[in-house]
Amino acid sequence: MNGDPAESRARLYLWWSRLAAMTAKELIQFGRDTLLLIAIAYLFIFDIYMAGSVSMQLNHAVVVVHDADHSAASRELVYRFRPPYFKLGGEVLDNREGQRLLDQGQALVVLDIPPDFEHDIRKGKPVDVQVQVDASNTVLGFLAASYSAQIIGQYGFDQALSRLGVTERSIQNVPMIQSQHRVWYNPNQRDAWFMPIAELLTVITIMAIMLPAAAAVREKERGTIEQLLVSPLTPIQILLPKVIAMTLVILLGTAVSLFFVLYGMFDVPMKGSLVLFFAVTTLYTFTTAGLGLYIATLSRNLAQAALLAILVLMPMIFLSGAWTPPEAMPAGMRTAMFLSPLYYFIEMGYGILLKGAGLDVLWDSLQGLALLGMVIFGFGVWRFKRQFG
Amino acid sequence: MGQAAMVGKDAPVVRVQDFVKRYRKQMAVDGASLSIDRGEIYGLIGPDGAGKSSLMKAIAGVLSFDGGTLHIFGEKIDSEAAAERVKGRLGFMPQGLGLNLYPELSVEENIDFFAELRDVPPAELAQRKHKLLAMTRLDNFRDRPMKQLSGGMKQKLGLVCTLIHEPELIILDEPTTGVDPVSRRDFWMILTQLLRERGVTALVSTAYMDEAARFHRLSLMFDGRVLIEGEPDTILREVPGALVELVAEPQVEALLRLKTRFPQAEAVGPKLRVFVPGATPQLARAQVEAQLEGLMVSEMQAVAPELEDAFIALLQQRQPAGQDDARQTQVWLDGDPPKGDGIAIAARELSRDFDHFRAVDRVSFEVRQGEIFGLLGANGAGKTTAIKMLTGILPPTGGAGTVAGADMRRAGLAIKGRIGYVSQAFSLYQDMTVQENLRLFARIYGVPGSRLAERIGRVVALAGLSGVTAQLVSKLPMGIRQRLALACALVHGPRVLFLDEPTSGVDPIGRRRFWEILVHLARIEQVAILITTHYMSEAEHCDHLALMHAGRIIADDTPAALKAALQQEAGQVLDIGAEPVLPALEALEQAGFSDAALFGERIHLLARDITAAEARIRTLFAERGIQLRDIAPRTPTLEDVFVHRILQQEQQEASA
Amino acid sequence: MKIRRIVALAYKEWREILRDRLFFALAFVVPASLMLIFGYGLTLDVEHIPFAVVDHDKSAMSRDYLHRYIDSRYFDYKGDVASEREIEPLLADSRIRLAIVIPPRFQENLMSGRAVEVQTLIDGTFPFRTSSSKGYVVAINAAFNGELLGSYISRRLGVSAETAKAMAQPVGVQLRYLYNQEVKSVWSIAAVLMMFVLMITPPFLTALGVVREKENVSIYNIYASTVTRGEFLIGKLAPYVAISVINFLILWLMATQLFGAPFKGDPLFFLLASVIYVTCTTGIGLLVSLFVRTQVAAMMLTVIVTIVPSVLYSGLLVPIASMDAAGQFEAHLFPAMYYTDIVLGSFLKGVGLEQLWGKVLALLIYAVGLWTASFLMFHKRPKS
Incomplete structure (x- = not known):
């Protein structure tokens, strides 16, 4: 191999020239696959947009009231259940009616104000308000309960203060904790800043696996792989262009999604360095493509590849923290999360886009991704070479 | 019931009038008319894309059509409901070997499913199944999953499944494509027998011209039209002309001269074949002789033209072939072609095992520069595996080989750079243009950027692609695609060319042009060509043939020598016309002519001593009251050679 | 209608599914693992x-x-x-x-x-x-x-x-969490996941199964035979409905045994309502399969058609009641929402036919509509 420099230069040139020719080929083919283009547009634009419309906030939850007091005090309390969290769904005359509405899912909360409510408060006699919450959807049930308790607690507190003669101005002279919440990164807790990012990173993952797998399996399916195998291309020269071309496609899709959907429609702040984000995305798609190559070695046609991809993607996505952050996972799952490259990617994605974190903060995630990615890519290449070498 | 009965015996089973079928804007069948009589085997012959399948599907009632009328059993098929009324009396086997069967189900489960779908009562099913399985020799494989059957067995199972409800009309779409000659012969045998016993009518399509003799009547289809309809002999009569065969030296020069006057001139191995349209044999000879004045001409004889010649003549009347005679450009720029005596490909004791099964078993052969070497065999005989080993895709289990001067075990990549390869299935990128494909392969093979345009220009000229370089490959017809595949394989100027069934599905003209290029490459450029094919007529083009069966080479010689050896060993082929033909066949088999086989209306058998055999047959037929219409010796074809060798091999294996 | 032909078709399909390893995995492994992964992975309890x-x-x-x-x-x-x-x-x-x-x-x-x-x-x-x-x-x-x-x-x-x-603290709160006293998210997630999984997998499976037959030429056996359209559709799809019912039973077991979700309702009612639901979702797959030619296209279209309604318009993440008018209208157009109510009603609320008959009726109408549309669209003598 140690020929004269001119010869090795020529060999190097030939190597790159083959790579470039194959990459161009992949891009040409990609551009002519209408079905694939539609799928990509759907995933990178519509799907992300849809994810942004999902809300897990309490939003106009229907409250029905059983007011046995009908006093100014009870009306004031009821009045406090208002949008955006709640919406009054009217009054019921008895508890059974309230129960029925809950059973049928037409109300989330039934507020039960006892008789003599106002009277008892005046008298300084403790009085209990009953709140029944439909907890069949736990997120909403919990939020509804929590907000109701807050509203009623605050109402009681206000009543107590007013009885003490404490006014707005003199409130500083009551010993109490005034809670100052500062929500960072997403001050208004907009779901549209959360879900679309998770979805985008998931879509990138799906594409990073599916596109190279599809490109490779299509060659098998149509028999074109044979023509490549009898040519002087090495397996690396066959697989690398697929990964390069598909990474380019994904980066383009990501850019469109990022600028037009995330930024354009949902005003996601993009605090950190976009260069860093795209660099990380490149590393991620490139290495995750290893899984796609592996799938390609296992399947005979595109349909099989897609099925296998589903089997591979499911655990990867759900061990990623896209939906549930690691600290909320059971201990065993938390360990398994370190095996999902998407976990690191999500960590860095949120870090860069929402938190404005830089390399210094994300260094260990990057290391994890690079290491895991290398292993995955190496495995994919090894399998590919073994089948087509 | 009533209507069908009223039609009577002599009305055609199928009547097609001005049939038109379009797929979106694409015209598939453009005004086809034909009629099929009860009890006949009717053939549709034509290349891929001629419209055969569309027509057959419409007749089977599984495809609606856009124009014309279609009557089946006298019923006018103009709606789904009308089609439903006749479906109980039809059997349909779609194209693609075993593709309509269920791979996960066993042989018996497949048959049972078809029977239940067709409401065959259990008792009758048992009886028919027994008979059909015995007849097709599938009874030992009842429990084997269909996906593990060989091509020939799949085809027979498909036939059994189509026949299980005893339809009156069966429609078989290319049942013999990709099947080895022995299975093909079996298939025709079974079909003929069943049809005769039950008076069933069959509509069969094929891409093999040489199967035309099996049909009572046929239509030649091309480009959505029926070119001509009738009995094979009638068709030949309607395209008058004579075929002259000769040997001339130098062949290249002779061919060039002939081509200027007769478009239907071609080199077949050492011989030249010229079809002279409209001429009597004497006139044709005279014309050819005049054209070749001054050259060494020998062995000239005028023979009867074949259906393929007639077909091509018909096609050329319609659309004269485009003239792009830039074909004579050299592919090689650098220096002289290599000397013709070098050995380009050598295989020595090559073997390859897959799990427990030996796909290629100690195969040895040599191919010289400038030689066209044919590897023949059925699907699954090991041809493709052998080629894959030589081209370095598949490592051999044992044995050695050299290709283009490099050891295939050590210098895999070096070999790959020096050879060209055209694979079995079309394997270029259909979603790219001709130019894009050529560029891609030129760059893969390391053609330097400065010479890219020039190299591509040469192969485009050689393969006659200049008009289509900007078109998407998916829009091109099969014949042009295969020439593109060849162009891509040649773009880097290889000296060794591997072609794995390059002409499957290509129309006769396309095939002829393809071979013209191959002959040019071998004769003028001294390229070594290793080609596999299952068209027996193509095998005649090869300088040297190797027959593969079950992974082994069972015969290896020039075509002429192979035929001579057959005559030495088993005698000559006797071509017999007898009435009634089935009892005649039975009688012959009982009398010890074990290789007697049915060819349409005729019987072929091998006999060492023709006069003695003829005498025996005459007495035999006289005893049984069978009328002997004619009997004559015929030179054996390569198919005869092939079938004989395989049967011989199977007998040896059975006795061993 | 000939029972023998329907049985032959169904039995053939059943054996094919069981003997194709990848398809078998898709039929039985994927639904259960979806349940498993979501059930454990989608923890919405905010703790630690x-x-x-x-x-x-x-x-x-x-x-x-x-x-x-x-x-x-x-x-x-x-x-x-x-x-x-x-x-x-x-x-x-x-x-x-x-x-x-x-x-x-x-x-x-x-x-x-x-x-x-x-x-x-x-x-x-x-x-x-x-x-x-x-x-x-x-x-x-x-x-x-x-x-x-x-x-x-x-x-x-x-x-x-x-x-x-x-x-x-003059006003106290008596908080009562109904239906899920401990507010265990896994209870409601497990229940709603049944809706989700049974929305996604039966159409996927069905569309693939039918298109596979179209992609191979074996559909011509059907076209060319005297089997009627109705016989074919029933025979072909019966195994898929059966598989989905089996999956439903597996998921039900997982929800109650593995995730400990309480089942308070009437099992018979729930079973019947669920059979109607999977018949309905199988019908979606059938309809999809009539529009496409290749398995890949079938997969893409099913994903698009099923995931959107089951995530957005089912009440899985967004309660229907808190949607705007347009959203509520759309939600009522998809079957997922009705079944979500049936599942939650049966599991956590312990209500039955009396409260939920309207939802069951909606599913029934849906199922009949889908199957009728498919029947009308399926032809044994197509244009191409």
Whole structure:
């Protein structure tokens, strides 16, 4: 191999020239696959947009009231259940009616104000308000309960203060904790800043696996792989262009999604360095493509590849923290999360886009991704070479 | 019931009038008319894309059509409901070997499913199944999953499944494509027998011209039209002309001269074949002789033209072939072609095992520069595996080989750079243009950027692609695609060319042009060509043939020598016309002519001593009251050679 | 209608599915693993929120206050840091999700009857977790304030601690979580997942199965035979409905046994309603398969057609009641919503036909509509 420099230069040139020719080929083919283009547009634009419309906030939850007091005090309390969290769904005359509405899912909360409510408060006699919450959807049930308790607690507190003669101005002279919440990164807790990012990173993952797998399996399916195998291309020269071309496609899709959907429609702040984000995305798609190559070695046609991809993607996505952050996972799952490259990617994605974190903060995630990615890519290449070498 | 009965015996089973079928804007069948009589085997012959399948599907009632009328059993098929009324009396086997069967189900489960779908009562099913399985020799494989059957067995199972409800009309779409000659012969045998016993009518399509003799009547289809309809002999009569065969030296020069006057001139191995349209044999000879004045001409004889010649003549009347005679450009720029005596490909004791099964078993052969070497065999005989080993895709289990001067075990990549390869299935990128494909392969093979345009220009000229370089490959017809595949394989100027069934599905003209290029490459450029094919007529083009069966080479010689050896060993082929033909066949088999086989209306058998055999047959037929219409010796074809060798091999294996 | 032909078709299909390993995995392994992964992975219980503390006071009172967090199962104490500046990298790196900053002179101010400001910094990345965290903080503060106010009143008005406490918190809340008393998210998730999985997998499977037959040429066996359209559709799809019913039973078992979700309703009613539901979703797959030619296209179209309604318009994440008018209208167009109500009703609420007949009827109409449309669209003599 140690020929004269001119010869090795020529060999190097030939190597790159083959790579470039194959990459161009992949891009040409990609551009002519209408079905694939539609799928990509759907995933990178519509799907992300849809994810942004999902809300897990309490939003106009229907409250029905059983007011046995009908006093100014009870009306004031009821009045406090208002949008955006709640919406009054009217009054019921008895508890059974309230129960029925809950059973049928037409109300989330039934507020039960006892008789003599106002009277008892005046008298300084403790009085209990009953709140029944439909907890069949736990997120909403919990939020509804929590907000109701807050509203009623605050109402009681206000009543107590007013009885003490404490006014707005003199409130500083009551010993109490005034809670100052500062929500960072997403001050208004907009779901549209959360879900679309998770979805985008998931879509990138799906594409990073599916596109190279599809490109490779299509060659098998149509028999074109044979023509490549009898040519002087090495397996690396066959697989690398697929990964390069598909990474380019994904980066383009990501850019469109990022600028037009995330930024354009949902005003996601993009605090950190976009260069860093795209660099990380490149590393991620490139290495995750290893899984796609592996799938390609296992399947005979595109349909099989897609099925296998589903089997591979499911655990990867759900061990990623896209939906549930690691600290909320059971201990065993938390360990398994370190095996999902998407976990690191999500960590860095949120870090860069929402938190404005830089390399210094994300260094260990990057290391994890690079290491895991290398292993995955190496495995994919090894399998590919073994089948087509 | 009533209507069908009223039609009577002599009305055609199928009547097609001005049939038109379009797929979106694409015209598939453009005004086809034909009629099929009860009890006949009717053939549709034509290349891929001629419209055969569309027509057959419409007749089977599984495809609606856009124009014309279609009557089946006298019923006018103009709606789904009308089609439903006749479906109980039809059997349909779609194209693609075993593709309509269920791979996960066993042989018996497949048959049972078809029977239940067709409401065959259990008792009758048992009886028919027994008979059909015995007849097709599938009874030992009842429990084997269909996906593990060989091509020939799949085809027979498909036939059994189509026949299980005893339809009156069966429609078989290319049942013999990709099947080895022995299975093909079996298939025709079974079909003929069943049809005769039950008076069933069959509509069969094929891409093999040489199967035309099996049909009572046929239509030649091309480009959505029926070119001509009738009995094979009638068709030949309607395209008058004579075929002259000769040997001339130098062949290249002779061919060039002939081509200027007769478009239907071609080199077949050492011989030249010229079809002279409209001429009597004497006139044709005279014309050819005049054209070749001054050259060494020998062995000239005028023979009867074949259906393929007639077909091509018909096609050329319609659309004269485009003239792009830039074909004579050299592919090689650098220096002289290599000397013709070098050995380009050598295989020595090559073997390859897959799990427990030996796909290629100690195969040895040599191919010289400038030689066209044919590897023949059925699907699954090991041809493709052998080629894959030589081209370095598949490592051999044992044995050695050299290709283009490099050891295939050590210098895999070096070999790959020096050879060209055209694979079995079309394997270029259909979603790219001709130019894009050529560029891609030129760059893969390391053609330097400065010479890219020039190299591509040469192969485009050689393969006659200049008009289509900007078109998407998916829009091109099969014949042009295969020439593109060849162009891509040649773009880097290889000296060794591997072609794995390059002409499957290509129309006769396309095939002829393809071979013209191959002959040019071998004769003028001294390229070594290793080609596999299952068209027996193509095998005649090869300088040297190797027959593969079950992974082994069972015969290896020039075509002429192979035929001579057959005559030495088993005698000559006797071509017999007898009435009634089935009892005649039975009688012959009982009398010890074990290789007697049915060819349409005729019987072929091998006999060492023709006069003695003829005498025996005459007495035999006289005893049984069978009328002997004619009997004559015929030179054996390569198919005869092939079938004989395989049967011989199977007998040896059975006795061993 | 000939039963023998239907049985032959169904039995053939069944054997093909069982013998094709990949397809078998898709039929039985995927639904169960979806349930498993979602059930364990989609934990919406907000617990163990990692937090850090900046305590500028370091007094007995500040520690007392902080211990209300440290001792709570909702929070996971990660330690003290010296200053606010150290918090940011911790939040940015997701080591903590929340930080509490106690100002200097916390104890002194409170003792001397002055209000203090305690800052809570919350990571807003996961909005629903943020809201929940905020809720916890408010609750802890409210309790703490109640005590402070009580002792303040007691001191100022000289009443007993008991009276003072009553005066400080005049209105109490009796919170009753109905249907899921412990607010275990896995209970409701497991139940709703049945809706989700049975929405996604039967159409997927069915579309693939039918298109596979079209992609091979074996569909011509059907076209060319005397089997009627109805016989074919019933025979071909019966195995898929059967598989989906089996899957339904497996999922039901998983929900109750593995995830411990209570089943309070009528099993027979639930079974029947679910059979109607899977018949309906199988019908979606059938309809999809009639529009496409290749398995890949079938997969894409089913995903698009099923995931959207089952995620967005099912009540899985967004309660229908809190959608805007257009959203509510769309939700009523998809079958997922009705079945979500049936599942939750049967599992957690313990209601039956009496309350849910309308939803069952909607599913039934849906199923009949889909199958009729498919029947009308399927032809044995197609155009191409």
